[in-house]
Structures are given as structure tokens and as C-alpha cells.
Amino acid sequence: MAPILEYRTWRQVFSGVLFDMIKSAIQRIDALFFGGMIRTVQRENYVNKSLRPLNANLDHRFIAYYEKNYSNLLSELCDKYGSDKGEIAKSGHPYLWPSHTYADFYSRLYDHCRIDVKRVFECGLGTNNPNLSSSMGISGKPGASLRVWRDYFPNAQVFGADIDRDILFEEERIRTLYVDQTNPKSIGEFWTNVGLSDFDFMIDDGLHVFEAGTCLFENSISKLSKRGIYIIEDVSLPDLTKYKSYFDNKKYQVDYVILVGPRNLGLYSNNLVVVRRA
Numbered sequence: 659m660a661p662i663l664e665y666r667t668w669r670q671v672f673s674g675v676l677f678d679m680i681k682s683a684i685q686r687i688d689a690l691f692f693g694g695m696i697r698t699v700q701r702e703n704y705v706n707k708s709l710r711p712l713n714a715n716l717d718h719r720f721i722a723y724y725e726k727n728y729s730n731l732l733s734e735l736c737d738k739y740g741s742d743k744g745e746i747a748k749s750g751h752p753y754l755w756p757s758h759t760y761a762d763f764y765s766r767l768y769d770h771c772r773i774d775v776k777r778v779f780e781c782g783l784g785t786n787n788p789n790l791s792s793s794m795g796i797s798g799k800p801g802a803s804l805r806v807w808r809d810y811f812p813n814a815q816v817f818g819a820d821i822d823r824d825i826l827f828e829e830e831r832i833r834t835l836y837v838d839q840t841n842p843k844s845i846g847e848f849w850t851n852v853g854l855s856d857f858d859f860m861i862d863d864g865l866h867v868f869e870a871g872t873c874l875f876e877n878s879i880s881k882l883s884k885r886g887i888y889i890i891e892d893v894s895l896p897d898l899t900k901y902k903s904y905f906d907n908k909k910y911q912v913d914y915v916i917l918v919g920p921r922n923l924g925l926y927s928n929n930l931v932v933v934r935r936a
């Protein structure tokens with residue numbers, strides 16, 4: 659059996675390399691001769707195909723254009739601590755991709771009442787271990803977003819959770835604990851250790867896989883305060899539709915939010931599921 663396995667592995671490796679070479683050749687030709695048109699058409703097809711089920715099922719949506727506020731506190735804090743949830747500066751970040759534009763959106767939700775927020779929970783500290791899923795890369799700053807929340811919500815206690823035990827820490831108004839968001843028992847133990855409920859703001863910035871998102875949601879939503887907001891970040895377009903089916907016939911008010919920024923083109927993983935009690 660071993661030689662066959664080896665043969666297959668090499669074939670897979672070879673076809674993978676060949677695929678990458680062909681892809682990069684097409685991209686070069688596209689950039690040189692067609693001004694990136696092939697890529698644009700491909701993207702449009704992907705977006706249209708992914709959004710078709712949502713468009714077919716939901717005939718109401720908000721489209722809100724906005725001027726970016728370049729002195730927005732939340733984006734400033736993201737730059738200060740190194741979270742990719744937003745930015746003011748366009749460079750100098752400890753991650754290698756364009757930032758999300760969530761900070762702009764969250765400012766709209768909380769700027770007017772940030773001093774009233776008492777409890778915040780976030781899954782996903784931002785590991786810098788490149789071998790773990792959803793890593794921020796070796797220059798990542800674990801705990802960045804928790805520090806953002808601590809400064810932005812001056813009266814809040816901030817709780818963080820992550821599967822990477824090596825990055826857990828405690829700091830002024832921040833406590834972090836282990837959780838595996840794919841495991842209900844682990845999530846249950848996390849909440850027992852926290853020993854609190856009535857969270858005003860809960861964010862899932864962990865594994866970014868639909869099944870992990872619903873597992874964390876089901877085992878944590880009872881901790882949301884009456885007027886609290888639970889947000890699942892980095893939802894891919896196909897997963898937005900999965901969440902729509904998941905929340906059908908459940909008693910929540912749910913928004914499927916697509917954010918569009920100049921550098922991330924939105925639509926790929928700059929999307930949120932925003933849940934409130936009905």
C-alpha cells in the first residue's frame with residue numbers, strides 16, 4: 659500500500675504545484691493584457707452565486723453608505739494594539755492583510771453608550787502560533803482586541819477565550835480562559851469558571867467555521883443580557899446563507915451584514931451575523 663500512497667501524494671503535490679503555476683500565469687496575463695478583468699469577472703460570479711440564496715430568501719436590506727471617520731476611537735485603538743478589526747493608518751500593522759471595517763460598524767452601535775457597557779466576551783485572542791487555525795501570523799499580537807475593548811468600554815470587565823493555552827493572560831479588567839469552541843463541554847466549563855452572565859457584547863472571532871460558530875452560540879447565548887448584542891465575525895458569503903437557514907424559526911432578531919471597505923472589497927470575509935434577542 660505504501661508505494662501507492664506515496665505515488666498519490668506526489669501526484670497530488672505535482673498537480674497542486676502545476677495548478678498554482680497555471681493560476682499565477684493566468685493572473686499575470688490578466689494583469690498585463692486585460693487590466694485584471696478576468697479576476698473581476700471571477701469575483702463577481704462568486705459574489706453573485708454566493709448571495710443568490712440570501713437574495714431569494716430575504717427581500718429587505720439596508721444599504722448604508724458612510725464617510726469614514728479618520729479620528730474614530732475604536733479604529734485608533736485597533737492600530738494601537740494590533741487588532742485587524744479596523745484601522746486609521748494604512749500600514750504598520752502586525753498582520754499581513756487589509757484590516758476589516760468592523761470598528762466603523764461597532765462605533766455606530768456603541769459610541770453613544772460605551773460607558774454603560776459592563777461585560778464583554780470575545781472568543782479568539784489572536785494567536786501568533788502559525789501552526790494553529792485562524793492564526794494572526796508570527797507577528798500577531800495576542801490579546802489585541804481584548805485591550806481594544808478594555809480601553810473603549812471604560813467600565814467593562816472583559817473576558818477572552820482561546821484554544822491556545824500559551825497566549826492566555828490577565829491584565830487590568832481583562833481575564834482570559836481556555837475554550838475549544840467546537841466542544842460543548844469545554845464551552846460549559848468556560849462559563850462555569852467565568853461564573854457570570856448578562857454580557858452586553860459578545861463576539862465570536864475564533865475559528866470562523868459555521869459548525870464552530872453555532873456550537874459556541876448555542877452554548878453561550880444564555881449569557882447575553884436582555885439588550886445585549888452577539889456578533890459572529892468573518893462569516894464567508896456561503897456561510898451567511900447557512901446562518902440564515904440556522905436562524906430560521908428561532909426567536910432572535912438577526913442581521914446578515916456585509917461590510918464593504920476600499921481595500922478589502924468587502925464581500926469575502928468582511929461579513930457579520932448580528933444577533934439580538936427578539
Ligand SMILES: C[S@@+](CC[C@H](N)C(=O)[O-])C[C@H]1O[C@@H](n2cnc3c(N)ncnc32)[C@H](O)[C@@H]1O
Nearest residue numbers: 741782783784785792802803821838839864865
Ligand atoms: C483571528 S484570531 C482572533 C483575533 C483577535 N480577536 C483580534 O482581533 O486581535 C482567531 C483566534 O481563534 C482561536 N481559535 C481557533 N480555533 C479555536 C477553537 N476551536 N476554539 C477557540 N478558539 C479558537 C485561534 O487560536 C486564534 O487566536
